[in-house]
Amino acid sequence: MSELPGVRTDAPTTGPVTPVEVTDGSVVAVHPERTADPLTLRWYVPGPALPRAEEPHGGGALAALVALGVLADAEIGPEGLTTTLASGRSWPQEGAAVREAVQATVAAARARPARPPAERDAALRQLAELVVGGAGPYAASHGGRIELVSVQDDVVSVRLGGACHGCPAQAFTVHRRLEADLRHGAPWLREVTVVEQRPGAGSGADCALPEGSTRRPLVLFRSRPPGV
Amino acid sequence: MSETAIDVTSLPPASVPPRRTASLSVLRRGDGARIVGIDAACPAPVMQRLCELGFCADATIECLRRAPLGSPTVYRIGDADLCLRTSLTDYIQVELPA
């Protein structure tokens, strides 16, 4: 005789006596979908794509679940919001808590007033100058050089020089280090593009895209934020 | 099903604009309305079934026609046409269009 989980065998009793029962309409519509990894669920969220959270793991409730060790990871990525269960946990057990955390995160992301683009770019430029300084020595140690060309519309353009130029490892270098480091501090980063090196072109100091240069997006694979 | 009941009186006055609510029974042929809830006097199993039939808060409803002998009444609710007797429509609270 098996009981059916989730189905009530008794009719619910009458609720508290109030003049009118009103359903709380504040629940965020989401539903989970399976991914290749049984521990990872992708949460579908209707409406426009979520802005990337500025904090790791989407911040707030989800980050708290990661901190608690319920989740191994949570991320607001380009395909939506994914949550990865920590080993030893099960979805039936943690599902409700994760769902609520996802809803809280989505609600927070939607409620967050969008920062004006100019402000975002300014913050991103500030960060990029720092990070290029950080990646620079790394590139330089291989005989290469990374130069910040421009920051505009959440896109960071860089120029690779020296041994870096045309090097097959440049994708790794730029993405793994640069993009990850940038996104860590500025989750709204859209992409990092590489500008072809032109002899005699202006230096990165003017932060404007040189005339005639073409952008080549480097979106070969996505990186996880550092610290994972 | 959790029966979330919001005590309307506890909400700040500004968030409760004056609404014309009434029971579904007052709707005349061709009238549309928005469901705001089900009367707490409604027995729980009936409330459950009404919900499953689509009589949930925020659903829009339209009164299609009354049966020739006065009862029951046919409504468009969700994607279906359903007929109910007055005994049931009295439980359903709707917000009338201004």
Added chain:
Amino acid sequence: MSHHHDGGRSTTTATGAVLALVGAPNAGKSSVFNRLTGLRVRTANYPGVTVTHSTGVVGDGPRGVQLVDLPGTYGLTPVSPDEHVVLDHLAGRLPGTRAPDALLVVVDATTLRRSLSLVAQALATALPCAVVLTMTDELDVRGGHLDAAALSQALGVPVYPVVGHRGRGVPALRDGLLDWPTWQAPALLPPVDDRAQLDGWILSVLDRVGYRPAGPPTGSRSLDRVLLHPVWGLVTFAAVMVVFFQAIFTLAAPLQGYVESLFGWLGGLAAADIANPVLADLVSTGLIGGLGGVLVFLPQIVLLFTLLSLLEAVGYLARAAVLMDRVMAISGLDGRAFVSMLSSIACAVPGIMSTRTMPSSRDRIATMLAAPLMPCSARLPVYLLLTGMLVPTTARWGPFGLQGFALFALYMAGGISAMIAASVLRATVLRRGGLPFYLELPPFRMPTLRTLAQSVWTPVRMFLRKVGTIILVANLVLWALLTFPTRTAETATMSPSEASAYTLDHSVAASIGHALEPVYEPLGFDWRINIGLVSAMAAREVFVSTLGQVAAAQDPENPQDVLRTMTFTDGEHVGERVFTAPTIIALLVYFVFAMQCISTLAVMRRESNSWRWPAFSFVSLTLLAWVAAWLARSVALALT
């Protein structure tokens, strides 16, 4: 318990998996079920309630599975005793039934939003699930849209779109169904315990599948404007009911005549070929006559279920229920009971069988118990005989013939008492355990021949196998009562009519008639009328020929003149006429109320799945009939 009735079959399939088909009413569930299982279907009652489920087999060999078609439901949280049984079945709590190994949820694409609530509840059972998406063609036609592949992604289970009535998508569904052990399960079950969370889940899934709801069914709307119109609606309804009633009453009558003549002819053939008179009578009257007594119902049942299935599949039955709900509400029933009550005017047997279209167990029982009071066609010969003896055929009252007036009064008495009985039952023994009336009006749809054939075949087969045997045995017992002990020696020199009268007068039935004298004496009935009442258990009209036989009439079918002069043979009234006006009135009133039909009791037993209700019906209606007849006779005696 009824689900054991196919004994041998169920043991061979018991090793295979059991899959259950769940879905809302009108979602096309039976269409899918019929497509998958064909005619290899058996129907059984759940213990204790009048809710049935059908079982069929899909596929052969070790991979074959049993498919159970559960009653249509809008949700899996039981809100009535009937739905409780379905849930008990799903949980394996019913003795004798196995819990299904997997669920197949039938979803009408045009009502996806509402149906997702049921899907969520099915997924929450944690049984392997798959979704059968029906009416996708209708969704397209009405300007809606949904992405079936995305639905499968969102739900995490297989989704099979089918167009049930055309059979499109059915082969894929059959293959998928047999592969049920490989069905994927959702990683996380939907939040069914919290209505707000569930609504959020539903909205998200709808958005994911790009759901655009279908526009209103414009064709159906235009039809409804006429069919539910205050004037035209009632006019069409009356017209449909006239055709319906004519078919089961008038069209069936000659067919039933053919059945009777065929079996009469066969009986005669048998009687002529068998030397032993008792054996000849057993074969011709008992066996062949009894078989005829079963098959004589077939034309009515086939016609009734053809029309009923057609009206239901098209969607008119729901409209008829809307139209008649106000009327039936008087009796505590709802509009869906109307057609059953109407059918009972032809015969209570198909009338009781037609209560299958009613979803509420309680309303079904109330209708079944009220149905025998409806003035059935078997009462008519009795009414004609007795009213003919009471008032001359030529007597007139104003422009009306008095006999017609008397007949009308008898029919009205039957109809009104049926309504009163139903309302009393609904207010007393059947008070609890139902939901208020609600009914979905599905868009008008064209049924397929296949679905129709199936919905006619199932009740016909049920009637022949389950009810037929009871009727046959009862007829044999009655034959024995009226025949034994044999009087071959005494009747050797008599004419045939005298001989049969002599045999009958000294039969077991006659002893019963004598034994019943104290009971029926206050009604003015003598022992020969009592024999008639016993024989009327086979069918009410048999009363006429039995009385004719008892009175040794030359033509037992028209015994009026003989009966008029019949006198008491013994007791204090010896020599007085039996059929006085007060006695005829008492007899007529007795026939209005009495439960005197074994076939009705047998079908009631079958449909209610217990002897409790037929026993209740027999006892209460016989008591009611006696009291009413006594009152009528007392009033008549006081007036004359």
